[in-house]
Amino acid sequence: MARDARLDAERAARADLRDAVDELWSAEIEAGRRRPSRLVRVFSAVALFAVLLAVAVVAVWSRADDTYTDDDYLEAATARVSVLLSPDHRRPDQARRILDGATGEFRDEFAQSADSYTTFVRSQGTIGRGVVDGAGVAARAGDSAAVLVAATVEFTDATTPADAVAETVVRRFRLRVLVSPDDGQLKLAAVQYLP
Structure with a gap:
């Protein structure tokens, strides 16, 4: 009712x-x-x-x-997307950190490829630093919210010799994420990359 x-x-x-x-x-x-x-x-x-x-x-x-305000959803989306877009071969627990901030369908999908993710990031020597440039709540339904996120990721090749300057590649991403509560915390329930 x-x-x-x-x-x-x-x-x-x-x-x-x-x-x-x-x-x-x-x-x-x-x-x-x-x-x-x-x-x-x-x-x-x-x-x-x-x-x-x-x-x-x-x-x-x-x-x-x-229970949750738009600011709560924005804060959760920003924190979770920053972790998601910050691969680092020096952090073997990165996949676990992503899974800890995930729920529902996204968690199930990422859990199936977490080992491959870790292996790929380690083999490439990837270090990425994701920064959320902006986010906004697009819609709310029940206790979940769709959040639009614009982010920038700076990738650095960690395999560059110490006496050389590491090349930095910058990529911009636009995402639509679904943020939902799980065990009292707001987590990513779905992630969609937008063109």
Whole structure:
């Protein structure tokens, strides 16, 4: 049930409760069974308190869906993409770092090729430094968000002799990543390179 529908239902229930309490009070007074007494006022106050408590619970519950802010998604996407785009043959744990920041389909796919990734980076002597130039939340659905990321990666050939200047190659990437929660952390659930 959508949040607006839940709030509308809660408002209608609150109005029905007020009307029922008023009708009960009026009927008892007309029947001569009660005079507007302190007990009726207390009952009305308790009923009003119960309704207000119910409204507060619904409000807190409906906000639970919005646990993460756009800034949370941007921060997670920036951190995870920076790791993804920073291969380094000197870090044998790089594939593990990428997997630790992944979930869902992306994690499953990368896990199948993690050993090949490590072997390739080591054999090429690759050192890359990925820097996110900009990112923006494109869409949100539930507790996940699609984030567009522009990044620059500087690749350095580590096999260059010590007395020579290492050549640096710069590549620019545009990505669409899906960021989703897993074990209380926002992680990459999908990565798509954009032309």
